[in-house]
Amino acid sequence: xxxxxxxxxxxxxxxxxxxxxxxxxxxxxxxxxxxxxxxxxxxxxxxxxxxxxxxxxxxxxxxxxxxxxxxxxxxxxxxxxxxxxxxxxxxxxxxxxxxxxxxxxxxxxxxxxxxxxxxxxxxxxxxxxxxxxxxxxxxxxxxxxxxxxxxxxxxxxxxxxxxxxxxxxxxxxxxxxxxxxxxx
Amino acid sequence: xxxxxxxxxxxxxxxxxxxxxxxxxxxxxxxxxxxxxxxxxxxxxxxxxxxxxxxxxxxxxxxxxxxxxxxxxxxxxxxxxxxxxxxxxxxxxxxxxxxxxxxxxxxxxxxxxxxxxxxxxxxxxxxxxxxxxxxxxxxxxxxxxxxxxxxxxxxxxxxxxxxxxxxxxxxxxxxxxxxx
Numbered sequence: 001x002x003x004x005x006x007x008x009x010x011x012x013x014x015x016x017x018x019x020x021x022x023x024x025x026x027x028x029x030x031x032x033x034x035x036x037x038x039x040x041x042x043x044x045x046x047x048x049x050x051x052x053x054x055x056x057x058x059x060x061x062x063x064x065x066x067x068x069x070x071x072x073x074x075x076x077x078x079x080x081x082x083x084x085x086x087x088x089x090x091x092x093x094x095x096x097x098x099x100x101x102x103x104x105x106x107x108x109x110x111x112x113x114x115x116x117x118x119x120x121x122x123x124x125x126x127x128x129x130x131x132x133x134x135x136x137x138x139x140x141x142x143x144x145x146x147x148x149x150x151x152x153x154x155x156x157x158x159x160x161x162x163x164x165x166x167x168x169x170x171x172x173x174x175x176x177x178x179x180x181x182x183x184x
Numbered sequence: 185x186x187x188x189x190x191x192x193x194x195x196x197x198x199x200x201x202x203x204x205x206x207x208x209x210x211x212x213x214x215x216x217x218x219x220x221x222x223x224x225x226x227x228x229x230x231x232x233x234x235x236x237x238x239x240x241x242x243x244x245x246x247x248x249x250x251x252x253x254x255x256x257x258x259x260x261x262x263x264x265x266x267x268x269x270x271x272x273x274x275x276x277x278x279x280x281x282x283x284x285x286x287x288x289x290x291x292x293x294x295x296x297x298x299x300x301x302x303x304x305x306x307x308x309x310x311x312x313x314x315x316x317x318x319x320x321x322x323x324x325x326x327x328x329x330x331x332x333x334x335x336x337x338x339x340x341x342x343x344x345x346x347x348x349x350x351x352x353x354x355x356x357x358x359x360x361x362x363x364x
Contacts, residue, residue: 037242179185
């Protein structure tokens, strides 16, 4: 997702990071404007629908605080997603601990698709949202990263700590599950 | 809904929905879509997912304001400390491996010294089983004087060549190098 258009008008992420390192605060703002909406959608679909703003801000603060460890092997957005995903998982774990829940239920996250009933009038879209909610967390995560974010299997594997092959399998299994849900 | 057998086209559908396909690939997929209801259904699902995934309201200004300024010294120090720590670990591992190697060599050397064909020399004086009492001195026959060699041969003459059913713990008199 690296932007490589005219450097003057639309500088790349790498260029903005370089500018921020040399003291240009506006460069950081541009990076936030460029990537925060996508990170917010990812966080919302990952089960932190009620704390999106907080998680996104935390993601950027941590990313910029650890910028020296960003080697540029992956796209900056992919790196942000990796940090956001870790934060979501950490929050979910601490919530479980605070609720003293001994058994871990994977599907206890509240995703963006839980709230569609009041927001989407189109019945077919509602059914698609319910189909997504019926997916396993791993399938939903892979499916939304591929479909909604348009990421490659390689990028998805980098974010989820998996493999391209596993990401491909999760995606096609999820698509099949959605079709079966809609056929019912 | 069924799965189209053209996996390449199915794999390209999310990229088509995001406008991320090259012109040639895009044309190929669109031609396929005209005659494939299964892929058309799949593309409709993909577009529906994109449509219902609205961007949550976030405060971009607050996020930007929370970003720390780049602290060259701090970040550099952290990176330097990390590298320094790793270097220490590598040095410790190298020293440990070296010590283990030297120990192995010493043990192997001692083992080969004892195991090599050696002559158990007879002691010059008195003890019937000096090896047990004073330790066995193992030397080569080349180190023995003529007198000592004669004593050794004489001692060996006392050894019963045909052992009884329950062998007595008879040992040849052992030459004590220190005593000589």
